[in-house]
Amino acid sequence: MINHRALRHGCLVIFVAILCIGFGSIANQEPTLGQSSASKNIIVAMTTSIEDSGLLDDLVPAIEKKTGYRLKKVAVGTGQALALAEKGEVDALFVNSPKAERKVLAGGAVINRHLVMHNDFVIVGPDADKAKIRGKKNAVEAFSLIAKNQALFVSRGDDSGTNKLEKDLWKQANITPSGSWYQQTGSGMGETLQIANQKLGYTLADRATYIFQQKNLSLPILVQGDKKLLNLYHVMEVNPKKFPRVNSAGAKAFINFVLSPEGQTIIAAHGKKEFKQPLFYVDAGKTEKDYGF
Numbered sequence: 001m002i003n004h005r006a007l008r009h010g011c012l013v014i015f016v017a018i019l020c021i022g023f024g025s026i027a028n029q030e031p032t033l034g035q036s037s038a039s040k041n042i043i044v045a046m047t048t049s050i051e052d053s054g055l056l057d058d059l060v061p062a063i064e065k066k067t068g069y070r071l072k073k074v075a076v077g078t079g080q081a082l083a084l085a086e087k088g089e090v091d092a093l094f095v096n097s098p099k100a101e102r103k104v105l106a107g108g109a110v111i112n113r114h115l116v117m118h119n120d121f122v123i124v125g126p127d128a129d130k131a132k133i134r135g136k137k138n139a140v141e142a143f144s145l146i147a148k149n150q151a152l153f154v155s156r157g158d159d160s161g162t163n164k165l166e167k168d169l170w171k172q173a174n175i176t177p178s179g180s181w182y183q184q185t186g187s188g189m190g191e192t193l194q195i196a197n198q199k200l201g202y203t204l205a206d207r208a209t210y211i212f213q214q215k216n217l218s219l220p221i222l223v224q225g226d227k228k229l230l231n232l233y234h235v236m237e238v239n240p241k242k243f244p245r246v247n248s249a250g251a252k253a254f255i256n257f258v259l260s261p262e263g264q265t266i267i268a269a270h271g272k273k274e275f276k277q278p279l280f281y282v283d284a285g286k287t288e289k290d291y292g293f
Contacts, residue, residue: 157184
């Protein structure tokens with residue numbers, strides 16, 4: 001005869017065991033995007049140039065030691081980083097496209113925006129310089145000459161801050177680039193530089209990533225110094241009132257650190273020992289207005 005009471009007891013034990021195993025698995029999972037609230041992880045979406053220039057190698061250990069949080073980076077183009085913020089899938093941003101940033105700020109997805117540092121963009125290309133842009137002081141003129149000569153141009157094509165500036169320069173030159181001379185990688189700055197180098201093409205690059213990878217490149221800097229090529233980097237916090245699940249405390253700790261004297265000293269020193277020059281110039285306390293924007 002079946003003992004129904006024993007059977008029910010056995011099923012209950014198995015059910016509780018399954019629940020315990022399930023909760024244990026959830027507890028051991030790594031946090032995913034948009035799930036960092038009440039955790040010791042800060043999810044920061046940042047432009048790839050911050051990683052490709054080696055700055056993270058200096059910053060991350062110091063941030064984690066000082067704040068007690070683990071920094072989880074999402075290295076993507078600025079456009080993608082801003083899109084993640086608008087979905088509440090990250091806690092903070094470290095990006096470099098002021099015009100696009102201001103739109104997201106106005107929309108209420110981010111708050112607490114601060115200028116951290118700057119460097120500049122450069123136009124690099126083959127030493128033969130088919131487009132004859134070497135030494136030009138006007139980036140728009142240089143782009144016009146590249147298009148006129150149909151000299152190979154390698155674009156990031158990833159909606160990054162670099163790509164946004166590139167598209168703006170083409171627009172100012174009244175050019176819609178197309179054809180075999182214009183190629184898009186859909187990749188970060190480091191990989192795009194390598195592809196341009198392999199194909200002996202021109203590209204727009206942030207100076208920090210270029211210097212960091214220069215030993216592996218044969219492309220010289222051909223155009224620099226135009227005010228249009230200034231590269232400003234801001235941090236900002238994803239708005240916890242709009243996205244309650246974000247780690248607001250962690251985001252604040254991250255922002256406070258990179259703006260602190262300790263954080264600014266680390267940024268200012270990056271590159272000096274290896275390259276005899278800083279890769280970034282610090283800007284805590286300044287705004288875009290200090291640079292005429």
